[in-house]
Amino acid sequence: MNHPPRIVVTNRIHDEVRARLEALGSVEMNTGLEPWSAGELAVRLRGASAMMGFMTDRVDDALLAEAADLRIVACALKGYDAYDVDACSRRGVWLSIVPDLLTEPTAELALGLAIGLGRHLRAGDEYVRRTHYAGWRAHLYGTGLHGATVAMVGLGRVGAAIVERLRGFGCTRILGVDPQxxxxxxxxxxxxxxxxxxxxxxxxxxxxxxxxHLVDAERLARAAAGQQLVNVGRGSVVDEQAVAAALHSGRLGGYAADVFGCEDWGLPERPARIPTALLDAPNTLFTPHLGSAVHGVRLAIEHRAADNIVAALTGGVPADALNHPESALA
Structure with a gap:
């Protein structure tokens, strides 16, 4: 006798998305803010038919070995560096992502970080809150986008969306760094x-x-003096210790980030936390991976991941599949 599929969801999702999945079978969802450990996730995946995964998860061959009944891992995200495509294919498991719904809000946040960093919004907010503010004073002068030379490293969907937004700010030059x-x-x-x-x-x-570590100590040593960096890609694209050192020395003018090396679950030796030297560095602005943290966007992402699960569990092909395991169609 066939049992209804069990679907494991590793993060909180909207009620309407959960209801869609419950129409297929039972749903086991992490309702807390903290992610399940790798060991707990492995236990929960035993006997499960599908998994909706998020940024805090890592899926490799060792995990899949504990999940013999798994038919799909549907990622509610775009960047899948912590998900092993080849291991999923070998195990006959579909792996899908959400390829484009994160683009616009991430580009918006990137511009917000750039403006906030250049105009000292963090320091200004603190000054207003912690002093008996009595009006304008001649301090906290910063930099703007108008008249600036700006470089965009990476011209994929997010990078292209950032460039489109920069066009309205009157930059003197926009440089595009992408060999492809x-x-x-x-x-x-x-x-x-x-x-x-x-x-x-x-x-x-x-x-x-x-x-x-595309941006490392050597690269920073040769960068324009006072340069500011905004990172919305992945934390480990920069050497965070080198960035901290460049900020403390004054070589680097500022660093804003929505991503951090400690989040890069696919790295075997990822840092356990953000370096203290970076947190203590001058002129920084950090957000906790808020690139897609817009209510409507998150709902749409969850629905898209659910679409892929529904397709896989009803004998179809997930629209956003990264692989095509033959055994999944058997």
């Missing part, structure tokens, strides 16, 4: 060329072996 992609509004440049002249550099590249 061009953008009509961005002048092509090599990374070392762009960093040598740009006042502001946006980073929106995925984490791969060739992008790990």
């Amino acid at each position: 992609v061009r953008h009509p509004a961005a002048q092509p440049a090599a990374l070392h060329e762009a960093m040598a002249v740009a006042q502001l550099v946006f980073l929106a590249v995925p984490l791969r072996p060739d992008t790990h």
Whole structure:
């Protein structure tokens, strides 16, 4: 006798998305804010048919070995560096992502971080709150986008969306750093060329072996003095210790980030936490991975991941599948 499928959801989702999944079978959801440990997730996946995964998860062959009945891992995210595509294929498990719903809100946040960093919004807010504010004073002068030379490292969907938004700010030049992609509004440049002249550099590249610590101590030493960096790609695209050192020395003018190395679950030796030196560094602005944290966007992402689960569990092909395991269609 066939039992209804069991679906494991590793993070909280909207009630309407949960109801869709419960129409297929039982749903086991992490209702807390903290992620399940790898060991707990492995236990919960035993006998499960589907998993909806999030940024805090890592799926590799060892985990899949504990989940013999699993038919799909549907990621409610775009960047899948912590999910092993080949291992899923070998185990006959579909692996899907949500490829494009995160683009617009992430680009919006990137511009917000750039403006907040350049105009000292964090320090200004603290000054108003912690002093007997009595009006304008001649301090906290910063930098703006108008008239600036800006570099966009990575011209994928997010990078292209950032460039489109930059066009309205009156930048003197927008440099595009991407060996594979061009953008009509961005002048092509090599990374070392762009960093040598740009006042502001946006980073929106995925984490791969060739992008790990793409911005390191050597690169920062040759960057334009006072340069500001905004990272909305992956934390480990920069060497966070080197960034901290450059900030403390004054070589780097500022660093804003929505992503951190401690989140890069796919790295075997990822840092356990954000370096204290970076948290204590001057002129920084940090957000806790809020790139897609817009109510409507998150709901749409969850529905898209649910679409992929429904397809896999009803004998179809998930629209956003990264692989095509033959045994999944048997």
